[in-house]
Amino acid sequence: MEAKTSSASAVTMAQVVLPTHANAAGNMHGGEVMKMMDSAAGVVAMRHSLCNVVTASVDQLVFKEPIFVGDLVLCHAELIYVGRSSMEVFVRVDVENLVRGETRRALEGYFVMVALDRNGRPTSVPPLKLENEEQERLFTEARERLANLKKRKGPSHR
Numbered sequence: 288m289e290a291k292t293s294s295a296s297a298v299t300m301a302q303v304v305l306p307t308h309a310n311a312a313g314n315m316h317g318g319e320v321m322k323m324m325d326s327a328a329g330v331v332a333m334r335h336s337l338c339n340v341v342t343a344s345v346d347q348l349v350f351k352e353p354i355f356v357g358d359l360v361l362c363h364a365e366l367i368y369v370g371r372s373s374m375e376v377f378v379r380v381d382v383e384n385l386v387r388g389e390t391r392r393a394l395e396g397y398f399v400m401v402a403l404d405r406n407g408r409p410t411s412v413p414p415l416k417l418e419n420e421e422q423e424r425l426f427t428e429a430r431e432r433l434a435n436l437k438k439r440k441g442p443s444h445r
């Protein structure tokens with residue numbers, strides 16, 4: 288399989304926060320923003336693998352800033368690591384206050400997506416073509432993070 292770059296699959300998804308996404312005080316529900324991040328990670332993994340994918344794990348998801356009704360949520364997702372069937376996608380969420388014209392980083396996290404064949408079994412995906420030192424650094428870090436995850440949870444990660 289021919290290697291593909293991360294820019295070939297990267298995506299930015301945008302959505303204005305509506306009252307249905309929020310609690311009574313106007314804060315966006317954590318689950319709503321996580322769903323958006325998961326969708327963006329899924330798009331990246333499908334673009335790279337051209338397969339159906341599922342989320343295997345989510346790591347280091349930290350909510351740094353609140354998100355409010357009326358904010359524009361920008362979810363940037365980019366592939367940073369590829370194994371045999373697994374792909375780690377880094378997702379960062381920026382929030383734009385459309386009245387003040389200010390943007391701030393609200394949260395970020397790492398999503399491992401696994402490509403499935405027609406029988407629902409993990410299947411090989413194209414390698415990731417690394418284009419610069421930063422991408423090489425992220426790839427190495429991701430490989431170490433996933434190796435640690437395997438050590439913590441055992442061979443099946445469960």
Ligand SMILES: CC(C)(COP(=O)(O)OP(=O)(O)OC[C@H]1O[C@@H](n2cnc3c(N)ncnc32)[C@H](O)[C@@H]1OP(=O)(O)O)[C@@H](O)C(=O)NCCC(=O)NCCS
Nearest residue numbers: 341342343344369370371372373374399401409436443444
């Ligand atoms: C993810 C899933 C397909 C893995 O199946 P499995 O039988 O454990 O498959 P394998 O052991 O062959 O692992 C396949 C790949 O997934 C990776 N993987 C499996 N579980 C993982 C986990 N919890 N975290 C990170 N990676 C994981 C393995 O390292 C392997 O990577 P590689 O092919 O790049 O080396 C399976 O656990 C599953 O279907 N889970 C439910 C997914 C789901 O429904 N998600 C939606 C959320 S409700």
